[in-house]
Amino acid sequence: MLLKKSLNIVMFLFILHFIIPTTTGYTHSTLEKTHPVDREKVTESPSTIELWFEDPVVLHADSITLLANNGSKIELNQTNVDAGDKTHIITSIPEELPSGKYKVNINVIALDGFVIQEKIGFEVIKEKATQKKEEKLKIVKYSPDDGEIVTGSPQKLNLWFNQPAEITAIGLFDNLQQPIFLSEPMVNTEDPNHIIVEIGEELSKGTYQVTWYAHPVGADINEPDILDVFYFAVDEFTPIQQLNKGEPTNPFWFKSAGLKQLGYWVVFIGISLLFGGTFLVSIIARQSDSKKWFRITSILLLVVIIGEAIILILQKQELENLSLRQFLSVKFVWIPILQIVLITFGLIYSKIRLFFFGVTLLLIPFITGHASYPRYGGYLTILVSALHLFAASIWIGGLFGLITLPKKEEMKEWLNDVIPKYSRWALISTTVLIATGIFMTYSYIPSFSTGSFVKSEWGKAILIKSVLTLMVIILGYLQRKTIKRLTSKAFSTIIRRSRVEMIYGLLILLFASLLVVSTPSAAEQGVYPISKQDQDRELNVNFSPLYPGLNVLTMEFGTKDIEKVEVTLSMPPNYNVTYNAFKVKDNVFKITGNLLHAAGTMAMQVKVIETNGEAEVFDYRIVIPGEMRLNE
Known part of the structure; x- marks a missing residue:
C-alpha cells in the first residue's frame, strides 16, 4: 500500500513537470566585454570579433555568426579560444566590411551545458572617417555640485555644458521622491553654455535628486537626448526613500523547472539506483549476479535513456543550426551517449558492472551542475561533487535494493548480515553528504544574507533538500535502533520505513535537479x-x-x-x-x-x-x- 502511494507521488511530480512550460536558466556565465563594443560606430572595418566571458565556454561551428543589415551571412574564419586566456574567444573577419550596420549572433555553451545566446551590433562608417568628429554634448559642472551639502535652501540650479544646449526636461525631487516646483530653464545671456533653473519653493533639510534631459542646440530631432542625474543635500545628508513600496510576490513553484530539469531528475534517479543498488549487491551483500537485479538494471537503463533523450532533444533545439556531426562532437552530447554505452557494458559484463556504473556516475559533474566552473573551485569542486554523488547513490540505491531484492528464503541472511552492514554504509554516506553539501554551498555562494538565500530558487532548493535530509537522518536513527533487535517483525518495519525513506530520496534528487538549472549567484550578495x-x-x-x-x-x-x-x-x-x-x-x-x-x-x-x-x-x-x- 505504501509503495503504491510512493509511486502515485512520483507520477504526480512527473505530470506536474509536463504541465510546467520549459524555461531556460537565466544565468550560467557572463559576457564581460566585446570587440567591437555593442552599438559602437567604427570608422574602419574590424579585423576580428572578440568576446570575453566570466568563465570559459564550449564552442561549436556556429558560436559566432556575423550578419549584414540585409540579413545576409558573412563568412568568418574559425572561432578559437585564446591559449593564454580561456575566457577570451576570437574569430577573424577575412574580408573588409563595407559601410553599414552589422549584427553578431553569439551562441556558446556554458560549462554546465546550458546554451548562452547574446547579440551585439556595430556600424562601420568609412565615409565619415576623414571628417572632423562632432563633439558630444556633456555636462561640465553643476551648482549646487553633485555630492555637495549646501547651507540653507538654494534659490536656483546651474548647469554648465561644453557647448550651447537645450534642456528638454528637468525635475527636482526630495528624499521621498516628491517633485519640487521649478521654473522654465533659462540660458545665461552672457554664456550660452550656462543654463539656469529657478527653484520655486524653500527646500527643507535633506538630499535632493535632479534628473535632466538635454540635447545640443540645433541637434537632429532623431538624435536621442542625453540623460543625467545628480544629487545635492541641504544642511544634511538623508537617504532617498520610496513610499508605498510593495513586496514582490514569489511564484509557488520554481520558474527554472521544466522539461530539461525533468530530464536531469530522471537521469539522476536511473544512474544513482544503478550504482547504489549494484554496490549493495556486490560489496555489501556480496552476492553473485542475480536474474532479478539484471532485469531491474535493464529497466533502469531504459530510464536513463529516456532522461538523456529529453535533455539531448532540448539541446538540439537550442543548437538547431548545427549539423548532426557537429552536434555529436559537443561534449554535452557525446558524454551522455558514452554514459549509456557504459551502462550497457555494465549489463553485459557482470563481474565489472560496478566499475562501469561508477564511471557513468563520475562523469555527471563534468557536464551537469555548476562544479565545473573555475570560479566555483574547478577540479576541487568537481571532486567534492563526485563524492556527494557517490554517497547519495550508495544511500538511495541501497534503499532501493533493500525494497526490491530480498526473497523469503534469504530473509534470515539479510536480517543478520546485509541490513546491519548497509546501515553502517548509510551512516557514512549521510555524513559525507552533509559535509560535501556544506562545502559546495559555500563554494558557490561565499557571501549571502538570509533574505537573498531564501528568495532565490537555488537557496529554496537547498533548504528543502536540507529539511528532507534531516527527515532521513531521523528515520535512519529509528532504523538503527530497530536493527539492534532484529526479528521477522522488525524486518517488516525496516522495509516499511525504507519505502518512506525512498520517497524522501526521490524528492531529494528532484531538488538536486532543480539546483542544476537554477543559479547560485541569485542567492549570493x-x-x-x-x-x-x-x-x-x-x-x-x-x-x-x-x-x-x-x-x-x-x-x-x-x-x-x-x-x-x-x-x-x-x-x-x-x-x-x-x-x-x-x-x-x-x-x-x-x-x-x-x-x-x-x-x-x-x-x-x-x-x-x-x-x-x-x-x-x-x-x-x-x-x-x-x-x-x-x-x-
Missing part, C-alpha cells in the same frame, strides 16, 4: 575587493540594502585626510555611471539613489582624492542577488 592589495586597505564599504532599487553606499576610511571621493558603477554591456560622494564626516562618505539598478555582477571603482592632492583607486566586484540577472 557581497562586495568583494578585486585584489589582495584592496583587501588590505583601510576602507569599509557597505550597501544598504544590497538589492536592486534605492540604496545607500557608505564608505568609511581609516584616514581623515580625504577631500573628495568619486564612485563609478558599471555593468556590461554599456552601463557606466559616476557619482560624487557626500562627505558626512571627516572619514565617512555616502551616496544614495538607484545605485544597484539590476541583479547581476557589477564593477565598482572608488577614486579617493586626499587633501594633499594624491589620488588612490579601489576596485570592487559587487554581486547583487536576484533571479533575472542582467547580461548573465
Whole structure:
C-alpha cells in the first residue's frame, strides 16, 4: 500500500513537470566585454570579433555568426579560444566590411551545458572617417555640485555644458521622491553654455535628486537626448526613500523547472539506483549476479535513456543550426551517449558492472551542475561533487535494493548480515553528504544574507533538500535502533520505513535537479575587493540594502585626510555611471539613489582624492542577488 502511494507521488511530480512550460536558466556565465563594443560606430572595418566571458565556454561551428543589415551571412574564419586566456574567444573577419550596420549572433555553451545566446551590433562608417568628429554634448559642472551639502535652501540650479544646449526636461525631487516646483530653464545671456533653473519653493533639510534631459542646440530631432542625474543635500545628508513600496510576490513553484530539469531528475534517479543498488549487491551483500537485479538494471537503463533523450532533444533545439556531426562532437552530447554505452557494458559484463556504473556516475559533474566552473573551485569542486554523488547513490540505491531484492528464503541472511552492514554504509554516506553539501554551498555562494538565500530558487532548493535530509537522518536513527533487535517483525518495519525513506530520496534528487538549472549567484550578495592589495586597505564599504532599487553606499576610511571621493558603477554591456560622494564626516562618505539598478555582477571603482592632492583607486566586484540577472 505504501509503495503504491510512493509511486502515485512520483507520477504526480512527473505530470506536474509536463504541465510546467520549459524555461531556460537565466544565468550560467557572463559576457564581460566585446570587440567591437555593442552599438559602437567604427570608422574602419574590424579585423576580428572578440568576446570575453566570466568563465570559459564550449564552442561549436556556429558560436559566432556575423550578419549584414540585409540579413545576409558573412563568412568568418574559425572561432578559437585564446591559449593564454580561456575566457577570451576570437574569430577573424577575412574580408573588409563595407559601410553599414552589422549584427553578431553569439551562441556558446556554458560549462554546465546550458546554451548562452547574446547579440551585439556595430556600424562601420568609412565615409565619415576623414571628417572632423562632432563633439558630444556633456555636462561640465553643476551648482549646487553633485555630492555637495549646501547651507540653507538654494534659490536656483546651474548647469554648465561644453557647448550651447537645450534642456528638454528637468525635475527636482526630495528624499521621498516628491517633485519640487521649478521654473522654465533659462540660458545665461552672457554664456550660452550656462543654463539656469529657478527653484520655486524653500527646500527643507535633506538630499535632493535632479534628473535632466538635454540635447545640443540645433541637434537632429532623431538624435536621442542625453540623460543625467545628480544629487545635492541641504544642511544634511538623508537617504532617498520610496513610499508605498510593495513586496514582490514569489511564484509557488520554481520558474527554472521544466522539461530539461525533468530530464536531469530522471537521469539522476536511473544512474544513482544503478550504482547504489549494484554496490549493495556486490560489496555489501556480496552476492553473485542475480536474474532479478539484471532485469531491474535493464529497466533502469531504459530510464536513463529516456532522461538523456529529453535533455539531448532540448539541446538540439537550442543548437538547431548545427549539423548532426557537429552536434555529436559537443561534449554535452557525446558524454551522455558514452554514459549509456557504459551502462550497457555494465549489463553485459557482470563481474565489472560496478566499475562501469561508477564511471557513468563520475562523469555527471563534468557536464551537469555548476562544479565545473573555475570560479566555483574547478577540479576541487568537481571532486567534492563526485563524492556527494557517490554517497547519495550508495544511500538511495541501497534503499532501493533493500525494497526490491530480498526473497523469503534469504530473509534470515539479510536480517543478520546485509541490513546491519548497509546501515553502517548509510551512516557514512549521510555524513559525507552533509559535509560535501556544506562545502559546495559555500563554494558557490561565499557571501549571502538570509533574505537573498531564501528568495532565490537555488537557496529554496537547498533548504528543502536540507529539511528532507534531516527527515532521513531521523528515520535512519529509528532504523538503527530497530536493527539492534532484529526479528521477522522488525524486518517488516525496516522495509516499511525504507519505502518512506525512498520517497524522501526521490524528492531529494528532484531538488538536486532543480539546483542544476537554477543559479547560485541569485542567492549570493557581497562586495568583494578585486585584489589582495584592496583587501588590505583601510576602507569599509557597505550597501544598504544590497538589492536592486534605492540604496545607500557608505564608505568609511581609516584616514581623515580625504577631500573628495568619486564612485563609478558599471555593468556590461554599456552601463557606466559616476557619482560624487557626500562627505558626512571627516572619514565617512555616502551616496544614495538607484545605485544597484539590476541583479547581476557589477564593477565598482572608488577614486579617493586626499587633501594633499594624491589620488588612490579601489576596485570592487559587487554581486547583487536576484533571479533575472542582467547580461548573465
